Amino acid sequence: MLTDAWGRAVTDVRISVTKRCNFSCVYCHDEGLGPVARPGAPHGEELTVAEVERLVAVAREFGVRSVKFTGGEPLVRDDLEEIVGRTVRQIPDVSLTTNGSLLAGRAAGLRDAGLKRVNVSIDTTEPEAFRRIRHGAIAPVLDGVRAALRVGLTPVKLNMVVFRDTVAAIPRMVDYVAGDAGLRLQLIQFMPELVQHERFSVDLRDVRRWLEEHASTVLVREMHHRRIYLFGSTEVELVDPVRNPEFCANCHRIRITHRGELKGCLNRQDDLIPTRGLSDARLREAFRQVITRRVPYYGGYITDIGASVPERFVAAGASAPKARGAETAAAASGALGARAEE
Ligand SMILES: C[S@@+](CC[C@H](N)C(=O)[O-])C[C@H]1O[C@@H](n2cnc3c(N)ncnc32)[C@H](O)[C@@H]1O
Numbered sequence: 001m002l003t004d005a006w007g008r009a010v011t012d013v014r015i016s017v018t019k020r021c022n023f024s025c026v027y028c029h030d031e032g033l034g035p036v037a038r039p040g041a042p043h044g045e046e047l048t049v050a051e052v053e054r055l056v057a058v059a060r061e062f063g064v065r066s067v068k069f070t071g072g073e074p075l076v077r078d079d080l081e082e083i084v085g086r087t088v089r090q091i092p093d094v095s096l097t098t099n100g101s102l103l104a105g106r107a108a109g110l111r112d113a114g115l116k117r118v119n120v121s122i123d124t125t126e127p128e129a130f131r132r133i134r135h136g137a138i139a140p141v142l143d144g145v146r147a148a149l150r151v152g153l154t155p156v157k158l159n160m161v162v163f164r165d166t167v168a169a170i171p172r173m174v175d176y177v178a179g180d181a182g183l184r185l186q187l188i189q190f191m192p193e194l195v196q197h198e199r200f201s202v203d204l205r206d207v208r209r210w211l212e213e214h215a216s217t218v219l220v221r222e223m224h225h226r227r228i229y230l231f232g233s234t235e236v237e238l239v240d241p242v243r244n245p246e247f248c249a250n251c252h253r254i255r256i257t258h259r260g261e262l263k264g265c266l267n268r269q270d271d272l273i274p275t276r277g278l279s280d281a282r283l284r285e286a287f288r289q290v291i292t293r294r295v296p297y298y299g300g301y302i303t304d305i306g307a308s309v310p311e312r313f314v315a316a317g318a319s320a321p322k323a324r325g326a327e328t329a330a331a332a333s334g335a336l337g338a339r340a341e342e
């Protein structure tokens with residue numbers, strides 16, 4: 001297993017198999033690949049099945065234990081089942097993040113290919129709001145969620161980006177997941193780093209307070225010390241990476257772009273290492289290099305964060321460049337409070 005200079009072992013790889021997408025969500029960071037392309041856009045540069053297989057084989061040699069496919073929208077690729085099938089032969093723990101719109105007809109095939117779990121991105125269950133935010137229809141997405149549950153791609157995690165236009169919908173979303181034991185909800189803090197739109201950010205203290213007050217039980221996960229809020233037996237988790245050095249301290253993931261570049265951090269676009277055309281020996285060297293160069297974004301790369309930096313970062317000499325100034329604090333939002341009273 002390879003460990004970076006900050007003591008973080010790399011155990012997980014997230015592979016973008018395309019930058020094409022059939023939605024265009026207002027907040028999309030597109031994994032740092034630049035704006036998503038339309039589904040019919042030329043896609044000759046995308047990783048082939050064989051290229052994915054080779055990258056995954058090397059990742060396995062270095063101790064990577066799980067692979068998540070993402071995009072763009074990974075299901076715009078007709079050969080995703082084949083990609084999954086070849087990947088699970090190397091690393092069995094394979095999951096997928098999808099907007100869900102194309103999932104209903106393919107959930108069984110993906111499960112048969114070896115896919116273990118799926119994250120489906122849904123920011124609200126209200127059709128009009130869904131369309132405004134994602135520029136797509138919600139009905140096929142809900143069909144996709146039901147199909148994933150039916151074929152056993154569980155737990156089906158629903159990803160909800162928490163930002164100005166969704167925060168009031170949290171109670172309704174919690175009600176939705178609490179009705180099904182196979183569902184979990186991940187409330188993902190809007191990340192402004194790659195898309196700017198600072199005005200989208202909301203103060204998560206209101207969200208935390210609402211969850212504390214309404215959950216039946218609150219557990220604390222060892223990793224990240226993240227809280228898990230139980231509503232009945234359904235887990236709701238708040239993922240809050242922004243300006244959070246503890247989140248980065250626990251990041252065990254590298255990324256691979258749709259063009260096969262290795263990437264050490266979602267928030268950076270200056271750390272890409274191309275791998276196409278490399279010999280096996282040079283490909284292994286590229287893996288070593290991307291891991292050697294990894295720096296925790298908050299606490300290592302951005303240090304003026306006004307939050308305490310984990311001790312081991314200080315010991316490692318949090319001396320990487322201050323890339324950008326402090327961003328303005330998230331705008332407070334009373335929307336959730338108002339909804340919670342209803
Ligand atoms: C870029 S998408 C790619 C996979 C797929 N198209 C989807 O929507 O699930 C991966 C995840 O990132 C989330 N996401 C996109 N932009 C974000 C942002 N600015 N802040 C937080 N999460 C974001 C999406 O909601 C989704 O759950």
Ligand code: SF4
Pocket residue numbers: 021022023024025028029030036071072073099121134
């Ligand atoms: S569906 Fe996913 S990739 Fe497509 S625009 Fe939305 S967040 Fe981005």
